[in-house]
Amino acid sequence: MTHSEELNFEAAAERLKNIVKHTPLIHSQRLSEKYSCNVYLKREDLQVVRSYKLRGAYNMISTLHAIELSKGVVCASAGNHAQGFAYSCNKLGVKGVIFMPEITPRQKIRQTEMFGSGSVEIILVGDTFDDCLKEALAYTAAHGMKFIPPFDDYRIIEGQGTVGVEIFEDLPDIDIAIIPVGGGGLSAGAGTYLKQKNSAIEIIGVEPMGAPSMTRALQERKPVLLESINRFIDGAAVKCVGQLTYAICKDVLDDIILIPEGKVCTTILKLYDEDAIVAEPAGALSVAALDLIKDRLKGKNVVCVVSGGNNDIDRMGEIKELSLLYEGLKHYFIVRFPQRPGALKLFVNNVLGPNDDITRFEFIKKTERERGPALVGIELKSADDYESLLQRMQENHFDCIEVNQDQTLFEYLV
Structure with a gap:
């Protein structure tokens, strides 16, 4: 039997019709204008349990x-x-x-x-x-x-595929569907249904850069167990995709894109600030992908699946920090202050630019307070201000180590 013979999306939609919400497909004017196309958001964050997994x-x-x-x-x-x-x-x-x-x-x-x-x-x-x-x-x-597995079963894939049923019902002339990929259930299901309706529809999978399990599987032509992953985008961070989902996705996905975690954080904040949408990290993956494929979108009808909205408010500080780091607006340094009076005042007056803010300052050695090395966090107004900041440090004879450039040091200190 072929995969498509195992999957009956219409039957699944019938079983689910009084259980799940037919979630709205909302036209985003902001994103449509930005990318010169019609961007629609499939709002699974508004599902009964705030995600498509139901x-x-x-x-x-x-x-x-x-x-x-x-x-x-x-x-x-x-x-x-x-x-x-x-x-x-x-x-x-x-x-x-x-x-x-x-x-x-x-x-x-x-x-x-x-x-x-x-x-x-x-x-x-x-x-x-x-x-x-x-x-x-x-x-x-x-x-x-x-x-009941999270993704690797035909009945699970079939259920997730009803997202595709609803998309096609609401927008039959869809050109591109951008779908987040974790274990692969949603992309396998929705992708298969949309391809069955119109094989010209482009299906683009999106994965976190720190958990590229489907990307690796497609490269190696089989599911691969990744040794370690970044779990930040928890809804899409799996070490190994499913056997069934891989077998379907290799035929259904036209492309797969890896998105840096910091880019996803910037997207979460923009969706919240500009569209009043609370998206979880995995839910923002599809919208984050638009920037990376903007040249392919002009004049097209594009659907981004916002897969969930279970974002813990306690994570917002971390999300903002990762966004600033990714955008080049936040930098950490170990600064060795010269052992002379007024060194700190000189740093504030002569090194910091007019729009730069110190967001963290602590002397590293407990016995050498007021001199010796300090961990300094600086937030910039524009990423372009970074080079001139480094230049002023040199001119004023402040030795510094750029902590952002050293992952081990960054994880240890920040």
Whole structure:
């Protein structure tokens, strides 16, 4: 059987029609003018559980046999899959067990409990998702239950594909769909459906630069387990894509783009400030990609899937910091102050530009306060001011090390 014979998106849409919201496809005037095309945002951040993950979880659980349902279902997730799974268990009256890493923020646990509304038990185990997954699979086998994976199952892919069903229904003359890629369920499902409707539709996958699992899989022609990943864009940071999702994506994706984490942070802030949209990091990936492919967009109908809006407010400080670093507006230095009176005053008056701000200042050695090396964070108004700042440091005889240029030093000090 071919992949497309295994996937019945219309049947999935029918199962989901009274469960999920048909989320709006909103025309963005700001982005359309910026890129000289028609940009539409598929707002899965407005879904019942604030992400598309409900679609796959409900579609799979609702197709299980009564005997399987009576034994209960299990999943492993610290994020959107857990919430979609919990909501599905509640709606279907099924007992669910959710494994989450012990480090999962309380806010995510509370959200999952709320959507489960008494139907789910949460077990916190292990420091990483991989530890948690191992325990979940062992528990599933020991109790004869059914495991609901986050992406690598035809019923999950089919459910996520209903995002594509809705997009095509609302915009049949779509030219380009930009879809975030984590494990590959959404891009495999929505991409397949859109290609079935019109093979000329361009499907562009978007991954975080720090977790290029689908990119590597496509390069090596098989799923590859990455040794380490940057987990910042948590909704799309997986070490290995699925066997099924890879097999589908290699045929469906016309291109895949890697986006730096800092670029995603800038996009999150712009969506919030200029469009009043709260997007989680994975949800902002598709919009962040527009800058990198702007030459291919002119005059086209472009859909960016905003895959989720579960952004923890506690992360906003980190998001702003990463954005400033990426844009070249924030720099950290180790500055060795000359051992003479007034050195600090000289630095403030002669080295800092009129629009530069010191955002952090601390002497590194506890015994050499007021002289010796200091960690100094400086925020600029424009990235172009950086070279002149360095020049003024030299002219005024301040020895400095650019901490931003040394990843190990940066992680240790900042």
